[in-house]
Amino acid sequence: QLQLQESGSGLVKPSQTLSLTCAVSGGSISSGGYSWSWIRQPPGKGLEWIGYIYHSGSTYYNPSLKSRVTISVDRSKNQFSLKLSSVTAADTAVYYCARCLGGSYSNWFDPWGQGTLVTVSS
Amino acid sequence: SYVLTQPPSVSVAPGQTARITCGGNNIGSKSVHWYQQKPGQAPVLVVYDDSDRPSGIPERFSGSNSGNTATLTISRVEAGDEADYYCQVWDSSSDHPGVFGGGTKLTVL
Numbered sequence: 765q766l767q768l769q770e771s772g773s774g775l776v777k778p779s780q781t782l783s784l785t786c787a788v789s790g791g792s793i794s795s796g797g798y799s800w801s802w803i804r805q806p807p808g809k810g811l812e813w814i815g816y817i818y819h820s821g822s823t824y825y826n827p828s829l830k831s832r833v834t835i836s837v838d839r840s841k842n843q844f845s846l847k848l849s850s851v852t853a854a855d856t857a858v859y860y861c862a863r864c865l866g867g868s869y870s871n872w873f874d875p876w877g878q879g880t881l882v883t884v885s886s
Numbered sequence: 887s888y889v890l891t892q893p894p895s896v897s898v899a900p901g902q903t904a905r906i907t908c909g910g911n912n913i914g915s916k917s918v919h920w921y922q923q924k925p926g927q928a929p930v931l932v933v934y935d936d937s938d939r940p941s942g943i944p945e946r947f948s949g950s951n952s953g954n955t956a957t958l959t960i961s962r963v964e965a966g967d968e969a970d971y972y973c974q975v976w977d978s979s980s981d982h983p984g985v986f987g988g989g990t991k992l993t994v995l
Contacts, residue, residue: 801984811921811929811972813984827887827981860928866935870917871976871984874931874940 766790768861768877776855776884782848786861786877793842794819799864801873802835802846804857812857816864816871817844851884858882888977890987897993904960906990908973911954916975918956920949923970923989932971933958960992968994 772784786800793800801816815825817835825833829848837844848855858881862873891909898904908918918936921929931940933949936956946961960967973987 803984810989811974811986813982813986816984824983826984866917866976869976869978870919870935872917872919872931872934872974873921873929874934876928876930879928 766863766875768863768875770859770861770877770880772859772880772882774881774883776851776882777886778852778884779850782846782851782855782859782882782884784846784859784861784880784882785843786845787841787843788863789842793837793844794839799871800835800837800844801862801864803860803862803873803876805860805879806854806857814846814848814859853884856882856884887980887982888975888985890973890975890985892971892973892987892990894988895991895993897995898960898963899995900963900965902963904963904967904992906958906960906971906973906992908956908958908987909954910956910975913954913956913975914952916951916977918949918951919974920947920958921972921974922967923972924968929972963992963994965994968992 767789769787797819799816799818802814832849834847858879860879862876864871920933923929936951937949
C-alpha cells in the first residue's frame with residue numbers, strides 16, 4: 765500500500781531555511797490525480813495545514829505561512845518537498861506529509877507519513 | 887478563516903458510547919473528516935465525508951453532520967480507543983481551505 769516517509773534536517777538555526785522531503789512508495793506520485801500536502805504539529809498542540817501541491821503542479825498555501833513556504837514535486841524521484849524560510853522557534857514542530865484525497869469541494873488526508881521533528885534553535 | 891471548535895476532553899467507561907463534537911458555522915453544508923492520533927504516532931483517518939469509513943476502520947466508528955455540529959461516535963469503547971481526535975474540513979471558498987479543529991482527548995476510564 766502507499767507509504768510516505770519524511771526526511772530532512774532535524775535542527776535548523778533561526779532565520780535559516782527548513783527543508784524536508786517526503787518520499788512516496790507503493791505508488792506513483794504522478795498517478796491518480798492526487799494532491800500532496802504538508803501538515804505540522806507543534807509539541808503538545810494541534811494540527812496546522814501548511815499547504816499542498818496539486819497533481820498539475822499548482823500550489824496552495826496557508827495564508828499565515830504563504831510568504832515563507834514553497835512546496836515542490838520531483839516526479840523522477842517520486843517525492844515532494846517543503847521549504848520554509850526565515851524560521852523562528854514558533855516553527856518548531858513535527859512535520860507530516862500526507863496524500864490529499866477528495867475533490868474540488870472536499871479534501872482529506874490519507875495516508876500520513878510518520879512525521880519528523882524539526883527544532884529551531886541556535 | 888473557518889473555525890472548528892472541539893471540546894478539549896471527553897471521558898467514557900469501557901463498553902459505553904463516546905461522542906465527540908465538532909462545531910462550526912453551518913458545518914452541515916461541508917464534508918467533515920475525523921482523525922485518531924495516539925501518542926507519538928501520526929494521525930490516522932477514521933471517518934471521511936461525514937460518515938464513510940476507510941478500509942480497516944471498525945464499524946464502531948461512525949459520524950454524522952447537521953446544522954452547526956458534526957459528531958464522531960465511537961460505540962463499545964475499548965481501552966485502545968484512547969487517543970486525540972481531530973475533525974477537519976476543506977473550506978474551498980476560503981484562502982485557507984485546510985482547517986482542523988483543536989482536538990479532543992478521549993480518556994477511557
